[in-house]
Amino acid sequence: MRRTIDWADGAIEILDQCALPHEVRVLRLTTVDELIAAIRRLAVRGAPALGAAGALGTALSALRHRDEDAVRADAKRLADARPTAVNLGWGVRRALNRLPEGPQFVLEEAMAVLDEDERVNRKASERAAEFLLDRCARRPLRLLTHCNAGRLATVGWGTALGVVWHLQAAGQLEYVFADETRPLLQGARLTAWELGEAGVPYRLLPDSAAASAIARGLVDAVVVGADRIAANGDVANKVGTYPLALAAARHGIPFVVVAPMSTVDSQVPSGDGIVVEERAAEEVTHVAGRPVAPPDAAVFNPAFDVTPADLVTAIATEDGFFPLE
Ligand code: MRU
DSSP states (O other): OOOSEEEETTEEEEEOTTTTTTOOOEEEEOSHHHHHHHHHTTSSOSHHHHHHHHHHHHHHHHHHOSOHHHHHHHHHHHHTSSSSOHHHHHHHHHHHTTGGGOHHHHHHHHHHHHHHHHHHHHHHHHHHHHHHHHHOOSSSEEEEEOSOOSGGGSSSSOSHHHHHHHHHHTTOEEEEEEEOOTTTTHIIIIIHHHHHHTTOOEEEEOGGGHHHHHHTTOOSEEEEOOSEEETTSOEEEETTHHHHHHHHHHTTOOEEEEOOGGGEETTOOSGGGOOOOBOOTHHHHEETTEEOSOTTOOOOOBSEEEEOGGGOSEEEETTEEOOOO
16 A cells, blocks of 8 residues: 655655545645645645654755755755644654754654554554443444544554554444544545444544534544644644544543553643644634634634543553553
C-alpha cells in the first residue's frame, strides 16, 4: 500500500488529503515553501504524518542549501507551520540533529522516522485492541472515532483506526461510528473513505449525534488519536474530542487514546500549556466554498481541544500504557 508521505527521486510525495475522497492524487513537493503550504491547508495532516513531513522537509532543505543557517531557518519555519501537533517539531529536530554529519545523514534520519512509523503505530494500536477486548463484555465491538487517525494521518497503518484493523482481522468488530468532524470533515472525507476501502462496516454521523449514540448504548468504546499529550496525561486532539470523553464517562464506556511516544510532550506539564491552533473564520462561515453565515459573523474556530487526563481510560503507546493517576 502506498505511504501517505514518502521521498521519491529527490522530492517529497504526499497523498493530497484535500482531494480525497473524490480523487486519489499524489502531490510532488520540491521546495520547503510548497511543503509548508501543504501542511497549512491540511494536504498532509495528522500528528505522525506531520512528524514525517517535518523530517523530510528538513532533509529537502539540507540537500538544497550549502549554508547550515539557511537549513536551520527552514527547519524553524517548518516546525512553526502548525502549533499543536508536537510530532512536527519532533520530526524536524530529529532530522536536524544529523546536519553536522552532512545532508545525506539528514535524509537517512528522515527515512528512519518514516520506517519506524508503521511499526510503532501497529504496536500501540494492537495494545489498545487487546485492552478493549479485555475491558468490553460485548462481542463483536462497536467503536466510535473522531477526526481521522488512520493510515492517512500517519505514514502507514494509523493509530485509532489501527485498533479497527486489528479487531477486524480478529473478527471482533461489528461496526465503527465515524464522526464527520466539523468544520473540515476529516471524518466524512478521510475516515469514511479509509473504512470503506478496507471493507469495514461504518456509519457516518454528525458530531452532535455522538453523545446520543453513546447514551443509546450503540457504542462500546471511543477510540481516538492525539496531537500532543502533556506530562500529566492531558490529551490535545481534534476539537470535539473532549465532549466524547465527557459522554463516555457519563455512560461508563472506555475512552481510549492511541498514539506513538513521539506525541508525548514531557516538557508541557499539563494541557494548560498546550497551544491550540486557531484556524480561519471561513472554515466555519462557509460550507464547500459557499457562505452559510452572515458576512460579519464573529467566529470561534479552535482546531483542537484538550481532554483532561481524569476522563481518559487509557493511553496506548508502542512502549506500553502511558501512566495516568
Ligand atoms: O487538523 P488535523 O486533521 O491535522 O488533526 C488531526 C487530529 O486531530 C488527529 O486525531 C491526530 O493528529 C491523531 S492522528 C493519528
